[in-house]
Amino acid sequence: MDERTRAEVERAEAALVEHYPRLVRLAYLVLPPSMGRHRKVLTAHGLVQRALPWRVPRRPAGALPAQRGPQDAGSGYELMRQRTLELALAYEQRQRPAVLLPTVPFVWGLRLLPRAGGADELALDQALSAVPAPVRAALGLWCLEGLEADAARAVLARAGVQDPEAAERAAGQLDQRTGAAALLGSAEFDPCTVQARPTDLLRRRQRVRATAVLAAVLAAGVAAVVLPGGRPADGPVPTAAGQALDPGRLLRAPDEQWARSSRMDFTAWPPRGRQAGDRALLQRALRVWAAPPAGTRIVAAADTSTRPPAAPPRLLYAGLIDNVRVVVFHDGERLVRYAEPEGTTPTLHFARVDNADLTSAGGLVIGRGNGWLRYLIAPWVADVATRDLLTPDARPHGLHLAPDGVTDRIPLPPADGAACGHWPVAEFRSSPRIDDRRSFLVTDLGDLAPVHLTYLAHPAAGGPGEATGGPALRSWARTACTLRSLRGTGVRSVNNWAYAAQDLPEGGGTATWVCNRADTWRGPGRVMVQFQPPAAGPADPGRVTGREAGTAVCGPFGRHVLSDVHWQAKSGKWYLLAAGSSEVAGIDVTGGARAAADAATLAAPAAQGAPAQVTGRLRDGRPLRALRP
Template sequence: MDERTRADVERAEAAIVEHYPRLVRLAYLVLPPSMGRHRRVLTAHALVQRALPRARLRRPDGGLPAQRGPAAEAGYDLVRLRTLRLALAYEGRAGRGLPVLPQVWGLRLFPRAGGAEELALDQALSAVPASVRATLGLWHLEGLDEDAARTVLEEAGAPAPDLAQQAAGQLDREAGAGAVGLLNSGEFDPCTVQTRPTDLLRRRQRLRAAAALGAVLVLGATAAGLWWGAGDRPVRPRTVAEQALDPARLVRTPNDRWADTAKVDFTAWPARGRQAGDRELLGRALRVWAAPPADARITAAAGTSTRPPDHPPQLLYAGLIDNVMVVVFHDGERLVRYAEPEDATPTLHFARVDGADLTGGAALVIGRGNGWMRYLLAPWISEITTRDLLAPGALPHGLHVAPDGVTDRIATPPAPGGGCGRWPVARFRPSTRVVENAAHGDDATFLLADLDDLVPVHLLYVPPPSAGGTPANGGPHEATGAPALRSWARTACELGALRGTGVRSVTDWAFAEQDLPGGAGRATWMCTRADTWRGPGSVTLRFLAPAARPADPGRIAGRAADTAACSRFGPHAVGEIHWRAGTGKWYLLAAGSQDVGGLTATGGVRASGDGSTLAAPAAPGAPATVTGRLRSGVSVRAFGP
């Protein structure tokens, strides 16, 4: 630590006392956001208090004491420089312990939350180096110009001050004219803080665990003394379960494995995130997974096990997402996301991903909030855009992706009961290193939709028979072309019923087209099939008459659960519905897929005909049973409601 004359130290002390909130705010801004707000607050206060230099024991001139004069600003410059040096030194080592002072036991401290603009600026600051944050602090908190700020940065030991100022200028332009006010807001004020208790149950459990550990150590020491006399004995090897909880044994895939493997799925993801080397955090996440505390929140997609790890899992991510520490593991069958908010209990989210491929392993939901979410992208995704399924003619919007693969916030579909005015989805383009023709056109792109699970849902499309479409003929197409988008605009709102059910993919199959009586136009019969990660699927049959609005949902004609219908294992479909023409006359309409050669209606309506469509006059709601005849002679019953 630098030593100064006693007069220098007294001026520095006066500067710290007078400008303490100003210095702490600067230190808080420069410290790595990955530390979490509680530790940043404590560390910022500690660094400013440690910025006071030591006094020399002897006077520098060997005689008269240093003269006291109006040098308060020089004292401030000194403590500001020392504060910056200490804060910059924390870059890349946010997981280390706090300074000795101050310490707060049993409480969590964090500045008051700001609005959307403050949060957006905080997220932007978390993605740049400390030298860039220091530059913005010197400009907007200290009022220095570029030359003066560069001098301070050089003296503080910041790397590449010119590059830091360029990056700060770019971020400043993106933040707009309000950056000064935002940095001076309560969001970045570590002297005006809120307090919350730590996890009380977990604290009690830790005290009990510490007492138990002390007892074990005493017994262990006693046993060691007894064994000492008995000679050396072999050390008991750790069990498989113990090894699974060791952060040092986590599987870490090399960064470029995804470009040189025939298995392009979650096993090819490298470990990413600023806390990927934080063993304390990783160990804590593994322990909560193995033995969740009583107050932990646990969410699992349908059919997904929440069992503890039985072998060392693969690490996919560890870092700070919207002020929440997040860790994601992959155990070969499941994804497990551990979330550790600063002022709340931990959460675990489980999802099955066995059998994932290039599209099923393209992204996972790394963070979620009120009306928004973020994806963590696979390393083979070269571009992501967003669009509204209910607006098929609108152009997609570009989306920024951080270097670690985390996207900007994406709007989520309306909550249940909130209507269906929009349905955001994301379009993904893979790298040419895994898909050769991915650079241009829509053929290689694909759509994923968030349905409140950890893994988004793949949207697919099978065109009508007039375009050569059938589930058994080459499989479904990607839902990125104009016909697919027009189809999905009419069926998107049906996705809301699939939230949280562990769905892997949803396919729209236009299995029939039918000319309506009285020249009312041409209708489409749609079978929407949802396949889950665990295997079973469900279908919804929909009748889509010509409509004035692109997003008109049509009418539901039938449903079925746990069925192979409308898949390559059940490539035949028949639907029926009562329909009222513009003249007021009612009809029973029926249609079958391409291999249906005839239809018969019995019950309250009796009619039959060759071909794959049928229109017969019928009383409204008259009960009818419709059966299709395949050209092979096999009968197929129409779906019921």
């Protein structure tokens, strides 16, 4: 029990009330990421409230309150910050069992989550999960509290950190990679500004139902013992939830079913891995999925449910991947990957994969490490190679496959904030046994299911084709680095559509207009238009001229697109350029520049940055607005 004078306790209480959001944000940052955001929010609030010292000494009757000096607020806050930091660090280090007890506030039926940030915040959150608590504490003292290095080391040392200097060095390196100093103040890391969502209602109902069933079974058992003539029943009838947790009821496709089926998706995958018959491992994986114990790390792709299995799922894999026991299930809608590292808590990873096909079910991420990943390929994939999208003329390199379908390690694409000097992808080639001899490219964007990359030169060719030919690879070389903005958004496929070619004024060569469309597993897409003038190198990026989210543009039900850009010729003169897809019959420009063309492209002199409204005219007379950045 921490004995303090009444004046110290009152100063600490005043500091807590005044700086409560600041203290909770610090506690939230230091707490283990494996707790999950809802539990971290509640625990951060609970730790800050418990950090207030006990009022042990009592003021004698009639005594006056202690006088407060100008330094009181600062000293009170420093005391609260120190105690908050100690409790948060102890929570991960398990040095004080008392901190593991339930803390107020307690919420039933709701999940409280900080508001979601963008791709940069997501990358920082992932980076924070890979470092220990002292590094996160050092980062918080520097970025959130603004302490100098010496002062931060002193606070860390008083909190029990063994090597404060090493923690500070690691925090500095983390900030350089992720820009943490600018991001930690965002709503993504603010546990005082939260949004409320319901818990998994189906799981909650199942737990209530299971509790009621258990109580009824116990009551029946007691009655059978107490009442005269009572005798046990022949045996309990398993419920649907109980059947879903029985390893003996897991669905297993025959080894050769994929070669005899017209349905090429995850339902045709046979179970693989040396531990596919390990009943104990499968039982643990199913139980953790049904009711994750405290500390389980749960990762879900965008808009993917984490509900427990309602029926026996399909087993796809069970084995050892880089010293981690891994089990992968498929329940008809989702992939569920259970990872069991030695000595640490398990991880569940969920990804939506409904309506998968030969390419989108061609593989899944079976293992991931620092800068690498491994794929588990579909049984209909005969060969795997790797190539770098930024070197389109280089030949692919063959990749070794283990007998169970696991690939060698493949480099990860560059992280957000890092230089985009390469973009590794995997090239899968389907087996001739299914009479579909094709090669297709997939890349990793952070989810279990890799992203299928495609290319479309002209809508008359039908749907998008594979991005393995020369024009497709050259187009993707200039677009690949924009894929970083899609990480963690549940993307299924990304297509490059070269919808227009335009001769530039003053003999500037030919520019290509590319509409890059990302489709998610849940349906909505995101569109980005790029203007790609002649480049000095094959990987020179284009210029983004338009964006739109939640749109059908550049998809099978949105074939019409128009965009514009200001461009400077070698003479120094500026032009307004615009280009539309093949059904655009004319383009009109109003505002800061005025021009018109009865064609799908337009080039008109215009001052640099002159505001202009660009509108297209389709062949059937309908107007078409231009996409803007």
